[in-house]
Amino acid sequence: MRQSHTTLTIGTRGRGLAEITDEVARWLAQENYETGLLTVFCRHTSASLVIQENADPSVQRDLEDFFARIAPEEFSYTHDTEGPDDMPAHIRAALTQTSLSIPVIAGRMALGTWQGIYLFEHRSARHRRQIVLHILGA
Amino acid sequence: MRQSHTTLTIGTRGRGLAEITDEVARWLAQENYETGLLTVFCRHTSASLVIQENADPSVQRDLEDFFARIAPEEFSYTHDTEGPDDMPAHIRAALTQTSLSIPVIAGRMALGTWQGIYLFEHRSARHRRQIVLHILGA
Amino acid sequence: MRQSHTTLTIGTRGRGLAEITDEVARWLAQENYETGLLTVFCRHTSASLVIQENADPSVQRDLEDFFARIAPEEFSYTHDTEGPDDMPAHIRAALTQTSLSIPVIAGRMALGTWQGIYLFEHRSARHRRQIVLHILGA
Numbered sequence: 001m002r003q004s005h006t007t008l009t010i011g012t013r014g015r016g017l018a019e020i021t022d023e024v025a026r027w028l029a030q031e032n033y034e035t036g037l038l039t040v041f042c043r044h045t046s047a048s049l050v051i052q053e054n055a056d057p058s059v060q061r062d063l064e065d066f067f068a069r070i071a072p073e074e075f076s077y078t079h080d081t082e083g084p085d086d087m088p089a090h091i092r093a094a095l096t097q098t099s100l101s102i103p104v105i106a107g108r109m110a111l112g113t114w115q116g117i118y119l120f121e122h123r124s125a126r127h128r129r130q131i132v133l134h135i136l137g138a
Numbered sequence: 139m140r141q142s143h144t145t146l147t148i149g150t151r152g153r154g155l156a157e158i159t160d161e162v163a164r165w166l167a168q169e170n171y172e173t174g175l176l177t178v179f180c181r182h183t184s185a186s187l188v189i190q191e192n193a194d195p196s197v198q199r200d201l202e203d204f205f206a207r208i209a210p211e212e213f214s215y216t217h218d219t220e221g222p223d224d225m226p227a228h229i230r231a232a233l234t235q236t237s238l239s240i241p242v243i244a245g246r247m248a249l250g251t252w253q254g255i256y257l258f259e260h261r262s263a264r265h266r267r268q269i270v271l272h273i274l275g276a
Numbered sequence: 277m278r279q280s281h282t283t284l285t286i287g288t289r290g291r292g293l294a295e296i297t298d299e300v301a302r303w304l305a306q307e308n309y310e311t312g313l314l315t316v317f318c319r320h321t322s323a324s325l326v327i328q329e330n331a332d333p334s335v336q337r338d339l340e341d342f343f344a345r346i347a348p349e350e351f352s353y354t355h356d357t358e359g360p361d362d363m364p365a366h367i368r369a370a371l372t373q374t375s376l377s378i379p380v381i382a383g384r385m386a387l388g389t390w391q392g393i394y395l396f397e398h399r400s401a402r403h404r405r406q407i408v409l410h411i412l413g414a
Contacts, residue, residue: 001139001274001277003311003413005379007386035141037177037274039313039377043388045329051236053183053228058217062225063232065216066209071342078341079334087338090329094339098327098391099377101177101237103272105143110270112181115236132386134379136274136277136313136412137141139277139412173279175315175412189374191321191366196355200363201370203354204347239315239375241410243281248408250319253374274412275279 004031005134007043012121012129015085017052017060020131021116025109027133033104036137040100043130046089046122048096054116067092067122089122096120104137142169143272145181150259150267153223155190155198158269159254163247165271171242174275178238181268184227184260186234192254205230205260227260234258242275280307281410283319288397288405291361293328293336296407297392301385303409309380312413316376316393319406322365323397324372330392343368343398365398372396380413 006027012018024040042049053059068088077087100117103110111117119129144165150156162178180187191197206226215225238255241248249255257267282303288294300316318325329335344364353363376393379386387393395405 001141003277003313005311005381035143037141037175037272037313039379041377041379041386043386043391045327045335045388045390050232051183052232056217056219058215059183059225059228062215062217063229066229070208070346077334077338079332079338081332087335090335091339091342094326094328095233095371097235097373101179101239101377103143103177103179103270105270105272110145110179110181110272112183112268114183115181130388132379132381134313134381134386139279173281175279175313175410188370189321190370194355194357196353197321197363197366200353200355201367204367208346233371235373239317239377241281241315241317241408243408243410248283248317248319248410250321250406252321253319 001138003136008131010119010129012127014124014126016064017118017120019116020119033137034107036104036135038102038104039134041132042098045093047129048093048120049100050096050118050120051115052118053114055114085124092122139276141274146269148257148267150265152262152264154202155256155258157254158257171275172245174242174273176240176242177272179270180236183231185267186231186258187238188234188256188258189253190256191252193252223262230260277414279412284407286395286405288403290400290402292340293394293396295392296395309413310383312380312411314378314380315410317408318374321369322399323405324369325376326372326394326396327391328394329390331390361400368398
């Protein structure tokens with residue numbers, strides 16, 4: 001049993017979902033584990049992680065629309081020092097994931113056919129986000 | 139330290155929560171770990187996982203009602219090729235869990251007295267869903 | 277590779293976020309791991325976990341307000357035997373986390389600068405909550 005870790009830096013283009021499945025898979029392949037547990041961890045509170053369908057991009061658009069409706073910018077939040085998109089970003093992060101746990105089997109993540117790993121940027125502006133990857137296995 | 143994994147196939151009866159605690163516990167018992175980390179992973183984007191109260195079934199009904207209100211079928215989504223229940227399913231999956239991490243102590247999952255593990259089916263029709271179980275421990 | 281676990285008992289002051297980062301870090305430091313995977317697990321279905329900003333307390337207030345709006349007490353739930361705050365508590369728990377997975381690197385949790393670990397109490401009354409901590413690593 002052994003473990004490895006790294007930190008990916010992902011540049012986002014402002015609000016929306018950015019698929020990172022390939023970046024994660026590439027690192028995993030080079031670390032060479034047959035079986036194990038992969039953890040994907042987002043080091044931010046205004047961006048988060050989600051596993052979603054990677055086939056039809058309209059799913060991503062509808063997801064973004066949903067979160068814009070449920071946590072709108074046009075609302076009088078107490079916390080608004082960083083702008084109207086700041087508090088909605090924290091709410092969206094609380095409703096989605098900070099960490100994902102993905103079993104690794106036969107050398108690959110055990111994702112379903114249509115599952116992709118997404119970094120969900122909740123701020124309007126572009127950001128550089130840090131994602132920690134950690135694997136324990138053999 | 140060692141690890142084991144399997145894939146459960148669960149038949150759902152359409153939208154709603156299906157408890158899988160016993161199936162998970164049965165596999166765990168036969169793998170014979172004293173202490174470890176169990177991961178439950180759902181290989182789908184229109185079904186998900188949730189740990190909820192297993193005492194009163196009305197909790198499950200109210201949960202389903204809540205998600206029907208927050209992500210209604212009667213809404214003009216961009217993604218509707220698979221029917222009106224498809225995009226709400228993705229939204230409900232994003233709001234709940236794709237993976238659960240449960241410590242194993244004294245040979246059993248460290249669940250609280252009222253906690254049950256549920257597969258949350260978000261599509262109207264019956265489906266066969268794959269749940270990966272993985273444990274690392276001793 | 278080795279593992280350790282403990283159970284923290286946290287007294288809450290009724291509905292709201294209670295930061296537990298220090299309690300978790302203190303236990304972790306004494307267990308003396310260089311690298312590993314930390315799991316934080318909440319043994320309840322009417323309290324949950326969330327990683328959120330720990331800089332400005334108004335973020336916590338706005339988060340609580342959001343969850344009060346999205347899952348209000350003033351609603352005719354089927355499950356109401358334990359009072360009007362019971363079913364909203366289950367909904368809020370389903371929308372947030374029962375477990376958190378946090379990589380440990382260089383002897384510390386790989387949390388971002390502004391990230392804190394919070395126990396989110398969803399019931400009105402004070403409660404004593406059990407949080408299981410488990411680490412696998414070296």
